[in-house]
Amino acid sequence: MRRILVFLAALWALALAFPLTVTDDLGRTVTVKAPPKRIVTMLPSVTETVCALGACDRIVATDDYSDWPERVKALPKAGGLYNPNPEFIVSLKPDLVLVSKYGRLYETLERAGLTVYAVRTETYEDIFRTTRTLGRLLGLEAQAERLVAQIQREVYQEESRAAKAKTRPRVYYEIDPTPYTVGPESFIGVLIQKARGVNIISKELGLFPKIAPEFVVEKNPEVIVATYPGALETIRARPGWSRVKAVQTGRICVFTGGQDSLLSRPGPRVAQGLRLLVDCFHGR
Amino acid sequence: MTRALPLALRRSLVFFWLLLLLLLALVLGVAMGAVSLPPGEVLQSLLGLKENPIVTEMRLPRVLGGMLVGAALGVAGASFQGLFRNPLADPYLMGSAAGAAFAVTLLASLLGGLAPAFAQHAIFQSLPLSATLFGFLGALSATFLTLVLAGGAARTGELVLAGVVVGSVLTGATTYLMLQDADRVRAVFAYTLGNLAFMGWPSVKAMVLFFLLALPPLLLLGRVLNALQLGEEVARSMGLPLEGLKLLLLLAASLLVAAAVAQAGIIGFVGLITPHLLRRLLDEDYRLLLPASALGGAALLTLADLLARTLTRPAELPVGVVTTLLGGPFFLYLMWRRRGRA
Numbered sequence: 001m002r003r004i005l006v007f008l009a010a011l012w013a014l015a016l017a018f019p020l021t022v023t024d025d026l027g028r029t030v031t032v033k034a035p036p037k038r039i040v041t042m043l044p045s046v047t048e049t050v051c052a053l054g055a056c057d058r059i060v061a062t063d064d065y066s067d068w069p070e071r072v073k074a075l076p077k078a079g080g081l082y083n084p085n086p087e088f089i090v091s092l093k094p095d096l097v098l099v100s101k102y103g104r105l106y107e108t109l110e111r112a113g114l115t116v117y118a119v120r121t122e123t124y125e126d127i128f129r130t131t132r133t134l135g136r137l138l139g140l141e142a143q144a145e146r147l148v149a150q151i152q153r154e155v156y157q158e159e160s161r162a163a164k165a166k167t168r169p170r171v172y173y174e175i176d177p178t179p180y181t182v183g184p185e186s187f188i189g190v191l192i193q194k195a196r197g198v199n200i201i202s203k204e205l206g207l208f209p210k211i212a213p214e215f216v217v218e219k220n221p222e223v224i225v226a227t228y229p230g231a232l233e234t235i236r237a238r239p240g241w242s243r244v245k246a247v248q249t250g251r252i253c254v255f256t257g258g259q260d261s262l263l264s265r266p267g268p269r270v271a272q273g274l275r276l277l278v279d280c281f282h283g284r
Numbered sequence: 285m286t287r288a289l290p291l292a293l294r295r296s297l298v299f300f301w302l303l304l305l306l307l308l309a310l311v312l313g314v315a316m317g318a319v320s321l322p323p324g325e326v327l328q329s330l331l332g333l334k335e336n337p338i339v340t341e342m343r344l345p346r347v348l349g350g351m352l353v354g355a356a357l358g359v360a361g362a363s364f365q366g367l368f369r370n371p372l373a374d375p376y377l378m379g380s381a382a383g384a385a386f387a388v389t390l391l392a393s394l395l396g397g398l399a400p401a402f403a404q405h406a407i408f409q410s411l412p413l414s415a416t417l418f419g420f421l422g423a424l425s426a427t428f429l430t431l432v433l434a435g436g437a438a439r440t441g442e443l444v445l446a447g448v449v450v451g452s453v454l455t456g457a458t459t460y461l462m463l464q465d466a467d468r469v470r471a472v473f474a475y476t477l478g479n480l481a482f483m484g485w486p487s488v489k490a491m492v493l494f495f496l497l498a499l500p501p502l503l504l505l506g507r508v509l510n511a512l513q514l515g516e517e518v519a520r521s522m523g524l525p526l527e528g529l530k531l532l533l534l535l536a537a538s539l540l541v542a543a544a545v546a547q548a549g550i551i552g553f554v555g556l557i558t559p560h561l562l563r564r565l566l567d568e569d570y571r572l573l574l575p576a577s578a579l580g581g582a583a584l585l586t587l588a589d590l591l592a593r594t595l596t597r598p599a600e601l602p603v604g605v606v607t608t609l610l611g612g613p614f615f616l617y618l619m620w621r622r623r624g625r626a
Contacts, residue, residue, distance in 0.1 A: 083463045178474040179481065205599050210474070212318030213481050214338045215598035228471070239484030240341035 017139060025101045025120035032115060035139035036096035040078060040089050042105065045121045045267035046098045047072055049131055052268035053143050060092050068261070068269070090114065096137065121266045124190040127151065131268070147268060154271030155194065158278050162196040165282035171197035172221035172246070175264075177234050181211045187266050195277035197223065213238065220245050223281055224252045227260040253280035295572060298565045302579040306351070309586035313347035314339065316590060318598040341484065349483030350589045351582035352491035353548045354558075356540040358581020359574055361555030363502055363537040366509035366570050367530060368440055375541045375555035378443075378534070379450035383426025384419035384545040386454040389461045389472045391418040419475075419549075423542035426450055427534070437530040440516075477602035478551035480589050487547045494543035498536040499578070505533050506571030513568065551604045553611040554585050560615070584611075 021031045040061045041047040047066035050059060056069065061076040063084075076092070079085040081100055086108045089097060097116045099105050106116040117137060121130050128148050135144020171192055173182050182188040184199045186207040192199050200219040201209065217240050224235060224246040231254045241247050255263060255276055262273035289297070315326055319338055329336035330344070360375040368377070376382070431437065433446040462472055508529045511519040520526050544551075558581040559573060566572045585603070588610065592603040 080463070176471040176474070178471055178479060180470060180474070209599040210602070212593050212598045212600050214342045215318040217338055217342065218319040238482055239345060240337040243337050 017136070017141075020136065022117075022133070022136065024118045026106070026118040028106075028118065030115060030117050032096060032137055034095075036094075036115075036137065038092065038094045038096070039138075040092060040094045040097045041066065042078065042081075042084065042097065042099045043119060043121060044068070044261065045127075045265040046119055046130065046134070048265065048267040048269060049127075049134055049147075050098070050138070052147055053131070053134060053138060053140050055138050055140060058138070060094055061089065067258070086112070098134075123187055124266065124270070126187075127266045127268070127270055130266075151268055151270060155274060158271055158274040159194050162194070162278045162282060165196055167282075168196050168198050169222040169251075169281050170200055170219065171223045171225065171281065172200050172216050172219070174224065174226040174228075174231065174235070175208065176228055177231070178210055179213065179216075180208055183207045183209060188263055191263065191270070191274050191277055195274055195281050197277065197281045213240070217241060217244055222246055222249070222251060225255065225277070225280060226252065227255050227263060229256050231256075251280075291567075295566060298562065298572075298576060299579070302576060302583065305583040306579055306586075309583045309590070310347060310351070313350070313586050313590050314343050316594055317343055318593055318600070345485045345488050346480055346483040346589070347586055349488045349491060349547060350480045350586045352488065352495060353480070353544040353551070354554055354585025355578040355582040356491070356495070356544040357551065357555035357585070358558040358577035358579075359499070359502060360537040360541045360544075361581070362559035362570070362573050362577035363505075363509070363533055364555075365559050366512060366573070367533055367537075368444055369513060370444070371560065372556075373444075374552075375537070375544075376451070376550065378447045378538055378541075379426035379430045379454060380423035380538055380541045381545060381550045382451040382454035382458070383422040383424070383429075384542070385422070385472070385476050385550060386426075386458045386461075387418040387422025388475050389458045390422075392472050393461050393464060417546070420542050420546035423545045424538065426454060427538040427542070431531075431534065436527065437534050438527050474602060475549040476604075478549040478604035478607075480548050480592075480603055481600065483547065491543055491547060494539060498539045498543075501532055501536045502540075503571075503574055505529060505536075506569075506574050508533070509570035509574075510568075513570075549604070551585065551607055553604075553607040553615075554581050554588070557611050557615045558584055561618070 018035060019031055019033045021029060024030050037058055038060045039050065039055070039058050041050055041059055042063040044063065044066045047059065047062045048068055050056065051069050051072065056071060059072065059075060061078045062072050064077045064080045066072050076088070078089050081103050084103070084105045086105060089109060090112045095115060097109050097114050099109070099116055099118050101118040101120045106118050109116045119130055119133075120126060128151070131148050131151070132144050135141045135147075173188060173192060174180070175182060181201055182192075182199070183201050183206050184190075184193065184203045189199055189201075200216065200221050201211065205211070220243075222245050224244070226232075226235065232252055235241060235252055236247060246252055253276070259276060262269050262276060314330070315323055317338070321336070321338065325334060325336065326339050328334040329339040357375050361373070364373040364375060364377055365371055367373070430443065430447045430450045433450065434443040437443060508519070508524060511522055511524060516526065559577045562573060562576045562580055566576055585607070588606045589603050591610070592601045592606045595601060
């Protein structure tokens, strides 16, 4: 009897929640009439969040780069940020399309009469904000709260593991060999701090600065993290870099082939990315 | 003012100022950088009294390498402008830049999928190195393709047309590849804006080698370029084996461009404006314009790179952005002043 009551209460709450009108990350007003059943996600981190909310089976297509969880690899692909396939998306008759706030895909889809919600997932805080927003949109608010709590618990575990370390290594993080690096206020920058590393880049330089190689040599980082193929050989071969402590001691962590997604996507697997950094900075 | 001076003296003065500017660029380039070092320490490490890899392994080769790249672009720009008798010709006209960008993008997207296999291969030990090699092959292939499509170097108009088309097709292919692999767009994009960040002694040595190969024929061909300015018929009537000489000129200039693109990516404007800045001062005498463009291009690029790595230090600006943002307005100012005088 009590179960039935709870079930009815939940249904009633859902019925009250929809139609739901919300403001998306572009400041647009979006109205969702009923909990969406056919969703297209155009951002890998959003795909991950929707699936982590237990709504993976509602996704009918994703962008080209969504590759987690395993089952989304089999879904139809609707292009990327720069080359989306709006006709294909429309042909799928989705009742919700989740797009990046960058690009103008939402305009085309809106004109075609689709419900489009633009998402920003860039910072650490965006993970939780987006999870809760998606929870509301999908009628899965309780699941969203549970997921937020779970991610925070996992992150906390890694943070406390890092807190046991005696030292905080100086860290240089390279996202490509130009070289571009990350500032402390970027998503990766926050993860470096949580993993108890000290980023050699100051926040005045912005989120993703192109850095002078001699500055890195001068700062003499103890650990280097890189997220592109061939990074180890590339970094070792650079003029003057053989003097860098991380190069001398071999503490260069290269994360590619899916591991880099853990560090570049602000999504439900953030703690796994953090674990990579904690292991890299302080050993297992 | 200089116009009133005797011809020989005026020309010597141009070279004197160019050498002075180059020396200034060298001194400033080595003395300044993202890291502040006292001049005494810089001097000591240059003399080998004190070890500082920032000076000897990073700044000095970067400055010297930048000079050679700038010189290559300057002399190639002057050669192409003379050869095509077109002041708009730039070193990348033969499709070399597009070819290099395409090859580097292709490599980057291959590395995305085949990274482990590539990384083990000795040639691909590092991305800058393999990008260099690929860029060089791309630039040379595109130049040859242009030559083949134009049916040799004989017809100048067809050569320009073929170069533009080859460039466009390759640029389209590059864009397509970049869209397939959005993760690597930043690195490839940076390459297309030029990058001297990792100029080491191996890069300098490579550039010196290409200069030894390509510069002597170019300097000797100044006389041919002078004759060409009077029209191909006139040049032919002077008994010059024009086809062969044009081909030699194209190959030598393309080799220099390919080497520059391979070492430093695609740096705009240096090769276009350097010959223009010097053209009037040297009365369009290509025997002098070619070496002067080499010196001018070297000084210009070294100073641009100095700004690129100090204006926002310790962050860097793409050097191609500096050459264009500073070179463009400066060039317009010169045009405006000349028109005012005319």
